[in-house]
Amino acid sequence: MNSAPPPDSLLPTTAARPRPGGRTARIRAQVLEAVHAELTENGYDALTVDTVAARAGVHRTTVYRRWHDVGGLITDVFAAASDMEWHPRDTGSLRGDLAALNQEIQDSLTEEASIAVALIAVSFRSEQAARALRRLWEDRYTQCEIIIERAVRRGEIPPTTDARALLIAATAPLYHQLVLLRTPPDLHLPHDAAISTALAASAGAFTNPRATGTT
Numbered sequence: 001m002n003s004a005p006p007p008d009s010l011l012p013t014t015a016a017r018p019r020p021g022g023r024t025a026r027i028r029a030q031v032l033e034a035v036h037a038e039l040t041e042n043g044y045d046a047l048t049v050d051t052v053a054a055r056a057g058v059h060r061t062t063v064y065r066r067w068h069d070v071g072g073l074i075t076d077v078f079a080a081a082s083d084m085e086w087h088p089r090d091t092g093s094l095r096g097d098l099a100a101l102n103q104e105i106q107d108s109l110t111e112e113a114s115i116a117v118a119l120i121a122v123s124f125r126s127e128q129a130a131r132a133l134r135r136l137w138e139d140r141y142t143q144c145e146i147i148i149e150r151a152v153r154r155g156e157i158p159p160t161t162d163a164r165a166l167l168i169a170a171t172a173p174l175y176h177q178l179v180l181l182r183t184p185p186d187l188h189l190p191h192d193a194a195i196s197t198a199l200a201a202s203a204g205a206f207t208n209p210r211a212t213g214t215t
Contacts, residue, residue, distance in 0.1 A: 030056040031063060032080055035073050040113035044122045049073070071128040077119070078132035082139050087146070094151035095198035098170045101144065102190030105171055109178045110185045120179060141167055157201045162208040169206065170197040 034056035038047050047070050053060040067073045089100040108116040123133040141164055148163040157166075173193040177183050200206065 027056075027058055027062065028066075028076075028080075031058060031067070031073070032077055035077055036115045036118075039118040039122065040115055043118075044125050047073070071126065074122060074126060074129045075132050078129070078136050082136055086143065088144050090150060093154075093198075094147070094156045094201065095194045097147045097150065098194035098197055099191045101147065102171060102174055102194055105174045106178065106185055106190050109174065117179070151198075151201070156198070158204055158207050160207045160209065161201055162206045165208075166197060166201050166206040169200070170194060 031052060034052045035047070037055060038051055042051075049063050049067070049069060050060055052073060053063045056063075063073075067076060088097060091097050091100055108114060119129070119133065123130040144167050145163040148157070148161055148166055151157045152159050152161065170193055173189060177189060178185065
């Protein structure tokens with residue numbers, strides 16, 4: 001979650017590009033791109049190993065041998081997202097950092113053929129996907145804790161601030177409006193949610209008296 005961060009924020013939007021590693025890495029990238037395309041265009045019910053293999057231009061036996069089934073494909077999509085290099089932006093203030101994070105979330109949820117929305121939907125249909133999504137959330141929230149650590153160092157919020165509680169409060173309005181209510185995106189919401197959360201945090205709303213610092 002840098003100066004030009006990918007718009008994946010807490011969820012992926014594009015399949016991981018192949019790392020150096022030759023044919024195996026290229027095949028994985030092709031297959032995961034095909035999974036993304038199938039999910040966003042046709043949905044989970046239409047996703048099969050055969051359709052993914054055909055779309056990726058890979059022999060079906062190659063896909064069966066490595067991923068076994070649809071569950072294996074979905075799990076690897078989440079694994080690839082976890083491997084992506086991503087860091088929260090440092091804007092110099094808590095409200096700025098939270099606004100930047102929220103903007104990435106809004107962009108990922110409202111882009112055309114959003115893989116973020118598709119994967120959230122899949123998590124309600126597949127227990128494997130649900131487990132993988134929970135692991136990805138945990139990874140992303142852990143990465144985002146640097147936002148709270150920076151704010152503590154700047155003296156913006158108390159050192160006993162609960163990082164997870166603050167992050168959830170800041171990002172929840174985006175998911176509530178765009179995923180739960182499915183309302184059109186509000187251009188002001190990422191910034192407004194960041195400001196209200198930062199003000200509450202500076203007043204001690206997210207302090208944990210048992211904590212000795214951020215976690």
